[in-house]
Amino acid sequence: MIQRYPTKKIYVGSVAVGGDAPISVQSMTYTRTADVAATVEQINRLHFAGCDIVRVAVPDEEDALALAAIKAQISLPLIADIHFNHKLALIAAQSVDCIRINPGNIGSKEKMREVVRACAERNIPIRIGVNAGSLEKQFEERYGQTPEGMVASAEYNIKYLEDLGFTDIKVSLKASDVARTVEAYRLLRPKNHYPFHLGVTEAGTVFHATIKSAIALGTLLLEGIGDTLRVSITGELEEEIRVGRAILKDSGVAKEGLNIISCPTCGRIEADLVSAVAQVEARTRHIKKPLDVSVMGCVVNAIGEAKHADVAIAYGKGSGLIMVKGEVVARLDENQLVDRFVAEVEKMAQSEE
Numbered sequence: 548m549i550q551r552y553p554t555k556k557i558y559v560g561s562v563a564v565g566g567d568a569p570i571s572v573q574s575m576t577y578t579r580t581a582d583v584a585a586t587v588e589q590i591n592r593l594h595f596a597g598c599d600i601v602r603v604a605v606p607d608e609e610d611a612l613a614l615a616a617i618k619a620q621i622s623l624p625l626i627a628d629i630h631f632n633h634k635l636a637l638i639a640a641q642s643v644d645c646i647r648i649n650p651g652n653i654g655s656k657e658k659m660r661e662v663v664r665a666c667a668e669r670n671i672p673i674r675i676g677v678n679a680g681s682l683e684k685q686f687e688e689r690y691g692q693t694p695e696g697m698v699a700s701a702e703y704n705i706k707y708l709e710d711l712g713f714t715d716i717k718v719s720l721k722a723s724d725v726a727r728t729v730e731a732y733r734l735l736r737p738k739n740h741y742p743f744h745l746g747v748t749e750a751g752t753v754f755h756a757t758i759k760s761a762i763a764l765g766t767l768l769l770e771g772i773g774d775t776l777r778v779s780i781t782g783e784l785e786e787e788i789r790v791g792r793a794i795l796k797d798s799g800v801a802k803e804g805l806n807i808i809s810c811p812t813c814g815r816i817e818a819d820l821v822s823a824v825a826q827v828e829a830r831t832r833h834i835k836k837p838l839d840v841s842v843m844g845c846v847v848n849a850i851g852e853a854k855h856a857d858v859a860i861a862y863g864k865g866s867g868l869i870m871v872k873g874e875v876v877a878r879l880d881e882n883q884l885v886d887r888f889v890a891e892v893e894k895m896a897q898s899e900e
């Protein structure tokens with residue numbers, strides 16, 4: 548049983564982060580934010596893919612001024628990602644649901660005080676986003692780009708906000724490799740109660756980003772660390788959401804949709820299991836109810852797995868069994884099995900139990 552670290556609950560728009568709130572999945576658009584139509588189009592794609600919170604980069608004033616128009620056309624909570632320039636934060640704070648900014652980069656306490664006041668007036672939180680590759684000079688010189696340096700930077704920025712009386716904070720500590728990422732979050736976790744945004748930054752293409760994120764985020768989630776996450780992928784937007792949701796589901800942190808148990812196949816196989824599982828996955832993707840299902844290539848392990856599954860197929864030679872809650876409900880030709888299986892899953896998904 549995973550014991551989640553008790554953190555403060557904050558709100559990014561309508562989405563709670565921390566405390567007992569479900570762990571949310573975030574992503575980021577890659578349009579020029581000032582291009583409102585293109586940015587809204589990407590946000591809607593992310594929404595449709597299952598994203599909970601979206602972030603946009605705000606490198607200049609034109610981007611900051613576009614935020615109100617973007618916000619008016621979307622229903623996902625919106626975060627503005629800002630570096631160095633407090634004026635952009637002041638504009639953004641009028642319309643977004645959270646600001647990602649590192650107070651230590653703003654230049655003066657007075658400027659940051661204005662930003663904090665603007666956020667407090669609208670009740671929006673601030674994410675302190677520490678990246679190993681861009682630590683403040685004093686921490687880079689003292690610690691290098693190490694977990695200790697990342698934690699020192701986070702603590703410095705947290706204190707900066709606390710000293711200004713602001714505590715609606717979440718924190719991220721991202722490095723581009725698994726070891727430093729995990730270590731940094733582990734080191735900081737016992738030192739405060741703010742919610743953590745998890746992520747491995749610049750994680751690479753879909754294949755490697757998936758593996759790095761699954762190891763790092765999976766490890767932390769199993770230790771009860773993490774309240775929201777982003778999987779960072781050099782690839783399409785939907786992939787980030789698909790992988791993020793899969794990490795939550797496959798680590799056992801979130802119960803959502805089908806948990807598909809399927810065998811790797813071997814010389815005993817007498818059916819086209821690969822295509823059957825692909826069909827099952829595609830045809831049940833819309834189902835949100837958590838169900839355990841198994842699709843197995845022969846009787847050797849199929850019956851044992853089916854006993855614990857809500858719905859199962861056990862393939863044999865040219866035919867197979869459909870089992871529901873461990874009981875055989877049909878013996879059908881091979882080409883009828885997937886249709887019947889999907890029908891049983893749909894029925895169970897709609898049932899009240």
Ligand code: SF4
Binds near residue numbers: 813816817843844846
């Ligand atoms: S279930 Fe049957 S086909 Fe699948 S891996 Fe096991 S022995 Fe092989």
